[in-house]
Amino acid sequence: MxxxxxxxxxxxxxxxxxxxxxxxxxxxxxxxxxxxxxxxxxxxxxxxxxxxxxxxxxxxxxxxxxxxxxxxxxxxxxxxxxxxxxxxxxxxxxxxxxxxxxxxxxxxxxxxxxxxxxxxxxxxxxxxxxxxxxxxxxxxxxxxxxxxxxxxxxxxxxxxxxxxxxxxxxxxxxxxxxxxxxxxxxxxxISEAEFAPVETAEDPFDLVYVGELREAKGLPVLLRALARLRAQGRNLRLLMVGSGPDTESLAAMAENQGLRHAIAFEPPQAIRPVLGRGRVMVVPSLAESLPYVVLEAAAAGQPLVATNVGGIPEIFGAHSKDLVPSGDCVALSEAIAKILDETPEVRRGRAQALSNSLRTRFxxxxxxxxxxxxxxxxxxxxxxxxxxxxxxx
Structure with missing residues (x-):
């Protein structure tokens, strides 16, 4: 030890x-x-x-x-x-x-x-x-x-x-x-301290993304899903925290999709305070290995929408049925709508069950x-x- x-x-x-x-x-x-x-x-x-x-x-x-x-x-x-x-x-x-x-x-x-x-x-x-x-x-x-x-x-x-x-x-x-x-x-x-729950901030964003700003992370798919949800009358806001080679092209895409006022871009920072600023974390990746950002969010009891790629199913374990096909903005938007429409108690209960399952495995x-x-x-x-x-x- x-x-x-x-x-x-x-x-x-x-x-x-x-x-x-x-x-x-x-x-x-x-x-x-x-x-x-x-x-x-x-x-x-x-x-x-x-x-x-x-x-x-x-x-x-x-x-x-x-x-x-x-x-x-x-x-x-x-x-x-x-x-x-x-x-x-x-x-x-x-x-x-x-x-x-x-x-x-x-x-x-x-x-x-x-x-x-x-x-x-x-x-x-x-x-x-x-x-x-x-x-x-x-x-x-x-x-x-x-x-x-x-x-x-x-x-x-x-x-x-x-x-x-x-x-x-x-x-x-x-x-x-x-x-x-x-x-x-x-x-x-991850450490035992990372299982402590994160307190949600006042007036949180509906969605939060944390990670590199690269197309391989599925961010164009996330932007299209957000535009689709807003077209349905859902006035959702997204916080994107990170940096990367596609920052400018993603900002341009957000502008073209009419999302300029719906998205806040912020530089890389510690993840736990960021988690508290969003109701649901979205991980729309097209490819992954075993991402820490999913482990950290899941351990903290953050409600998650994630894609079924790489080692993410290994993290979700018995909860893998909730994962979304990668590259599918319709499926992603529907999964986001579903989790946001749940009662806070149901959403927190599912997140806590995933957190509990991580404690001995990671x-x-x-x-x-x-x-x-x-x-x-x-x-x-x-x-x-x-x-x-x-x-x-």
């Missing part, structure tokens, strides 16, 4: 691209819990994304980062600049004496698994947590075929796969394939313990033995 004495000490370097969203939250949570267990932890991530919010999180995290933070330029898509980032990861791994290179997301997975360490790499395990990434591309498209071919090649350099959902694990098996590799499914976890401490067990299994398979720790966290 976190806070105890580490039986084996690791020197862990988490490598990822953008310090934003659920992936960043996952890395931050792991860092705190691994450091509390007596392990030395460091980060390598992009220098140009995340803004002041990421800077503040990294400053707060600094006391837990015995191996420090290295920020270097990284871009989303394959680029010649990847070679510079790869060299930077290599240099940081060697300088810190890392024994675990844990890549997160597609780019982090590339850098952690392909960084050339020479003879020093014999004592290092390479770990990969996809967080959706390239597995979310539509099967059969050129990009999907390209990325799955790359995943098949990089699997040879992967000592341990830590899939955050059964969905991503199944996508890997179906499209990347190859010989069986050491793998674990480790669901994202524990943050269990997540951290399962990751460390995965490391141990990978080290044992390689015949490596970490040093016994002499530090009490």
């Amino acid at each position: 976190p806070g105890g004495r580490a039986q084996q000490s690791h020197r862990i370097l988490h490598v990822f691209r953008a310090p934003v969203g659920g992936l960043f939250r996952h890395v931050v949570d792991l860092t705190r819990l691994q450091a509390a267990e007596g392990h030395a932890v460091g980060l390598v991530c992009d220098a140009s994304t995340g803004g002041e919010r990421a800077e503040q999180v990294l400053r707060d995290l600094a006391p837990h980062l015995a191996l420090g933070v290295l920020r270097v330029p990284m871009v989303r898509n394959p680029d010649v600049s990847d070679l510079r980032a790869l060299r930077a990861v290599r240099a940081q791994a060697l300088a810190t004496g890392a024994t675990v290179l844990h890549g997160h997301g597609a780019k982090g997975g590339v850098f952690a698994r392909l960084a050339p360490l020479g003879a020093a790499g014999q004592g290092v395990i390479r770990v990969y947590t996809p967080h959706g990434g390239s597995y979310n591309y539509r099967p059969g498209t050129p990009l999907h075929r390209l990325y799955m071919a790359a995943e098949r090649l990089m699997a040879r350099r992967t000592d341990l796969f830590l899939f955050e959902s059964e969905y991503v694990a199944s996508r890997h098996a179906a499209y990347a394939g190859g010989p069986p590799r050491l793998a674990r499914i480790v669901h994202n976890g 524990s943050m401490n269990r997540m951290a313990a399962d990751v460390l067990c995965g490391y141990a299994a990978a080290l044992q398979q390689r015949g490596l033995h970490p040093t016994a720790a002499s530090v009490t966290a």
